Amino acid sequence: MNSIAFIFKTAPHGSSSGREGLDALLATAALSENIGVFFIGDGVFHLVDAQQPNVIYARDYITTFKLLELYDIENVYACQQSLMMRGIGEQAMGCLSLMALPLGNLQQQLSRYDKMINF
């Protein structure tokens, strides 16, 4: 079976891409543990803590990312540079356990996967 990288690169709530990406990710996680999750570019906004999407009539799917641990998906990475450029420091981030990596290392991790899809 292929290993698969799911890449989140759009900001949450403004489009449904992240939410539908997470749905696809969880459906795949039910069949395989060989999955990597990457937050790159505006996708790192998924990692900001205490979001209140209900105020704009959007669903709070961000909390659902916590299911990743239950599915034994441990390879979760964020782009350090994207976080820095958007002013998202460690104290602003939620409790999702992940590794923030510089670009070179991020590319190295990505290259370990057979397939990638973007959301």
Place this chain on the structure above:
Amino acid sequence: MRYALLVTGPAYGTQNATSAWMFAKALLKAGHSIISIFFYQEAVNNANRLISPASDEHNLINEWVKLSREENIALNICVSAALRRGVVDQDHAQDGLYNFHPQFNFSGLGELATSLLTCERVVQF
């Protein structure tokens, strides 16, 4: 090689779905096989049989249907993404109204996951 295609763009408005269709035809011509065409996100709109392009314009829905019939390829639409966007089949009809083209079939994300895990190549549009 065994390909899986993931389409995420609508029939009209962006080029994604047209590119996917052209790529699918090119794959078959080159002797590859397509194990799955999965329509997700805005691409569920490709199954809307009421889409009515001007008469001198390309009708992508008809082309998908033709490709599916001639090559015996399933056109899988994510049901939850479709219902949220008003692409509705007879089973989910409201006041007798539905717009789902019968050549497509409602499918789940498990189908997408299986194709991602088992294909030799996946190409996302």
